[in-house]
Amino acid sequence: MTINLDHISANPLLPEVKEAMIEAIRMDYGNPSSQHKAGDRAMAVLEKARESMANLINCKNTKEIVFTSGGTESVNHAVKGAAWAKSKKGRHIVTSNIEHNALIRSLRRLKTMDYRITSVSVDDNGLVNPAEVAEAITEDTILVSIMHSNNEIGTIQPIEEIGKIVKERKILFHTDAVDSVGLVPMDVQKLGVDILSFAANTFYGPSGVGGLYIRRGTPLWPLLDGGVQENNKRAGAENLIGIIGAGVAADHAKKDMAPRLSHIRTLREKLLAELPNAIDEYYINGHSDICLPNLVSLSIKYIEGESIVLMLDDEDISVSTRSACATGSLRASHVLLSIGRSHEDAQGTLVITFGPDNSEEEIERFLKALKNVVETLRRMSPLYAKKN
Amino acid sequence: MTINLDHISANPLLPEVKEAMIEAIRMDYGNPSSQHKAGDRAMAVLEKARESMANLINCKNTKEIVFTSGGTESVNHAVKGAAWAKSKKGRHIVTSNIEHNALIRSLRRLKTMDYRITSVSVDDNGLVNPAEVAEAITEDTILVSIMHSNNEIGTIQPIEEIGKIVKERKILFHTDAVDSVGLVPMDVQKLGVDILSFAANTFYGPSGVGGLYIRRGTPLWPLLDGGVQENNKRAGAENLIGIIGAGVAADHAKKDMAPRLSHIRTLREKLLAELPNAIDEYYINGHSDICLPNLVSLSIKYIEGESIVLMLDDEDISVSTRSACATGSLRASHVLLSIGRSHEDAQGTLVITFGPDNSEEEIERFLKALKNVVETLRRMSPLYAKKN
Numbered sequence: 001m002t003i004n005l006d007h008i009s010a011n012p013l014l015p016e017v018k019e020a021m022i023e024a025i026r027m028d029y030g031n032p033s034s035q036h037k038a039g040d041r042a043m044a045v046l047e048k049a050r051e052s053m054a055n056l057i058n059c060k061n062t063k064e065i066v067f068t069s070g071g072t073e074s075v076n077h078a079v080k081g082a083a084w085a086k087s088k089k090g091r092h093i094v095t096s097n098i099e100h101n102a103l104i105r106s107l108r109r110l111k112t113m114d115y116r117i118t119s120v121s122v123d124d125n126g127l128v129n130p131a132e133v134a135e136a137i138t139e140d141t142i143l144v145s146i147m148h149s150n151n152e153i154g155t156i157q158p159i160e161e162i163g164k165i166v167k168e169r170k171i172l173f174h175t176d177a178v179d180s181v182g183l184v185p186m187d188v189q190k191l192g193v194d195i196l197s198f199a200a201n202t203f204y205g206p207s208g209v210g211g212l213y214i215r216r217g218t219p220l221w222p223l224l225d226g227g228v229q230e231n232n233k234r235a236g237a238e239n240l241i242g243i244i245g246a247g248v249a250a251d252h253a254k255k256d257m258a259p260r261l262s263h264i265r266t267l268r269e270k271l272l273a274e275l276p277n278a279i280d281e282y283y284i285n286g287h288s289d290i291c292l293p294n295l296v297s298l299s300i301k302y303i304e305g306e307s308i309v310l311m312l313d314d315e316d317i318s319v320s321t322r323s324a325c326a327t328g329s330l331r332a333s334h335v336l337l338s339i340g341r342s343h344e345d346a347q348g349t350l351v352i353t354f355g356p357d358n359s360e361e362e363i364e365r366f367l368k369a370l371k372n373v374v375e376t377l378r379r380m381s382p383l384y385a386k387k388n
Numbered sequence: 389m390t391i392n393l394d395h396i397s398a399n400p401l402l403p404e405v406k407e408a409m410i411e412a413i414r415m416d417y418g419n420p421s422s423q424h425k426a427g428d429r430a431m432a433v434l435e436k437a438r439e440s441m442a443n444l445i446n447c448k449n450t451k452e453i454v455f456t457s458g459g460t461e462s463v464n465h466a467v468k469g470a471a472w473a474k475s476k477k478g479r480h481i482v483t484s485n486i487e488h489n490a491l492i493r494s495l496r497r498l499k500t501m502d503y504r505i506t507s508v509s510v511d512d513n514g515l516v517n518p519a520e521v522a523e524a525i526t527e528d529t530i531l532v533s534i535m536h537s538n539n540e541i542g543t544i545q546p547i548e549e550i551g552k553i554v555k556e557r558k559i560l561f562h563t564d565a566v567d568s569v570g571l572v573p574m575d576v577q578k579l580g581v582d583i584l585s586f587a588a589n590t591f592y593g594p595s596g597v598g599g600l601y602i603r604r605g606t607p608l609w610p611l612l613d614g615g616v617q618e619n620n621k622r623a624g625a626e627n628l629i630g631i632i633g634a635g636v637a638a639d640h641a642k643k644d645m646a647p648r649l650s651h652i653r654t655l656r657e658k659l660l661a662e663l664p665n666a667i668d669e670y671y672i673n674g675h676s677d678i679c680l681p682n683l684v685s686l687s688i689k690y691i692e693g694e695s696i697v698l699m700l701d702d703e704d705i706s707v708s709t710r711s712a713c714a715t716g717s718l719r720a721s722h723v724l725l726s727i728g729r730s731h732e733d734a735q736g737t738l739v740i741t742f743g744p745d746n747s748e749e750e751i752e753r754f755l756k757a758l759k760n761v762v763e764t765l766r767r768m769s770p771l772y773a774k775k776n
Contacts (some may be wrong), residue, residue, distance in 0.1 A: 009418065013413065018414065022410050025406050031398035031595065034708060036394065037706075039397070069596070070627075072623045072624030073457070073612055102612075102623060103614075109613050208626055208628065223464070223611065226488070226494070227460065227489055235460045236460030236461055237398075237458050237587070237596060238596055239457060239458075239596025240595060241629070242596060309423050318424040320423055
């Protein structure tokens with residue numbers, strides 16, 4: 001049996017989500033926009049999923065929830081939609097140095113359309129300083145976009161504090177909460193954001209489904225123009241089977257959040273406590289407390305993360321070097337460089353992510369395997385030979 | 389049992405598609421971009437679906453197929469992506485008067501970004517004249533986008549002929565083939581298009597899955613920026629369950645196309661032959677031969693299409709007044725006005741769409757119900773009273 005310590009690449013579907021999606025396939029609901037009874041039934045299940053989603057993030061008006069094809073579409077929609085809607089007011093956007101590729105590349109795209117971007121730096125723990133965000137804001141700033149939690153190092157940003165600064169200046173505020181929603185408590189009333197991105201797979205729903213919270217009255221252009229679906233905010237026939245799965249996943253995420261958090265925190269503490277017995281000369285990246293409870297980012301000196309992943313894979317243990325979205329890129333992680341890691345240490349990084357389905361025994365098996373892999377790789381490492 | 393004569397709003401899933409999707413849910417493949425074995429397995433099924441899709445439209449290089457969240461995303465990606473990529477060469481786009489809302493509204497969006505649009509008119513049958521496309525092209529035309537078939541009247545455009553004209557001028561050519569791919573034979577080699585949009589539900593795959601054919605070397609900006617998925621053309625974790633369903637649907641569409649076409653043509657001919665026995669004073673819209681074999685657009689004088697739909701729904705018969713994407717719009721169809729229908733006649737229009745699952749008996753039951761509904765509605769119609 002494979003040990004999945006790469007939940008951030010793909011969380012397994014909850015049994016209840018599987019069941020609901022299989023039932024949806026069997027029911028074959030049809031198109032929620034149809035004018036007849038079949039359409040009404042489809043619309044009813046769509047709106048039920050929307051309620052579940054709203055409930056998960058304490059959104060009071062279900063019309064503020066827009067389903068999309070996933071976190072990437074949500075983030076693209078949020079920042080491009082805000083930039084285009086506000087282009088007459090200004091063309092400056094503030095973000096951080098450690099955002100996800102979906103955001104970085106969306107902003108890079110906007111740069112070619114004559115928008116200006118300011119990226120604030122983070123400290124060694126990966127934390128954004130709200131004062132720096134305040135300083136970065138100019139007369140023509142139209143959008144501030146700071147991620148809720150980082151997908152490589154787990155650090156959670158002071159969104160509420162940043163939100164207050166941004167709102168005083170009457171600027172749109174988006175947070176990419178793709179790796180947080182459904183995992184940690186989330187309350188859009190408290191956060192003070194105008195737009196929030198999420199993805200269903202983070203809370204054991206299907207991949208290819210995500211969404212946006214868009215506060216009522218927020219000016220945002222659609223990314224997908226066409227029909228009047230999703231309260232005229234996102235055109236296109238819905239992935240209803242996936243959305244139904246997302247709704248059920250949201251219900252369970254809300255209901256089971258406390259026991260899930262308690263379990264994954266135990267696993268994380270066990271891993272961190274026992275790691276020194278398995279390996280030496282490593283860093284734990286990210287903030288030690290203000291962080292995702294399911295993630296450990298581990299830079300192991302003198303060896304390559306890719307080699308560790310492959311060797312652990314041979315032992316049927318899945319981990320990753322970083323976000324699956326960045327696979328194929330040979331460059332060192334911009335996140336790790338931003339928190340002060342050297343290129344070399346960044347290359348030796350593993351992202352270990354847990355879920356409720358992991359057990360303490362699995363952590364022990366992982367540590368044992370990691371010990372062997374690190375010893376083997378260091379024996380072959382010229383860097384390791386040089387230092388000794 | 390409901391009689392579904394609204395296949396264009398929602399085609400039912402093929403039993404084999406349901407089975408494949410249920411199996412995919414049970415397998416829970418994970419993320420094709422993951423670096424470990426689970427990722428490799430997911431990538432293998434993703435690429436198998438891509439091959440099936442390529443095969444359906446005679447695309448020789450599977451890298452030219454990009455999966456999206458449906459027809460609407462495909463069309464948005466095609467025209468916005470082409471416009472942005474080519475903005476330095478020019479800002480003029482040629483299209484037709486009768487395109488789908490996804491295209492019309494994407495172009496309207498581009499207009500606000502300083503692009504110019506020329507829409508060529510169509511004749512009474514809904515046909516675009518290739519010579520008019522040639523005339524509309526200017527020095528700064530960067531894209532021609534003409535739909536393959538129309539979703540309201542079924543007319544199929546002379547894409548091959550238009551393609552030759554467009555290619556001579558070295559301009560990008562996109563066709564929205566969302567209502568054609570999988571229903572009628574499609575060969576991207578012959579068509580001469582650079583970009584083609586499709587949706588899986590047209591050929592009995594799931595809603596919320598579609599794609600693009602993008603000829604190798606075509607400059608096109610992604611609509612979704614982020615990770616390197618889909619050969620770096622469309623970022624975001626894949627809706628793998630839906631894509632697997634689309635692949636199986638594509639296999640069957642290819643294999644079963646001839647018998648399906650034969651069956652739906654029989655139904656269409658039966659309906660058209662027996663219609664005069666049921667009602668009088670109506671028009672059949674669209675070209676009588678160069679058209680989708682599964683669609684009849686029927687304008688019934690003196691009454692409202694919406695009322696017919698609701699009364700037929702009471703008899704468990706599903707039809708629509710037009711594309712489900714246009715539901716909620718109270719304006720008369722731009723397609724029907726473009727082919728010369730009056731506002732009044734446009735309002736009295738039904739779009740009847742068949743599938744392999746319909747029977748001749750269902751057509752008879754529909755005709756009988758339609759006769760009663762039309763009689764009832766005309767008895768209450770002031771327009772009908774006035775003319776008599």
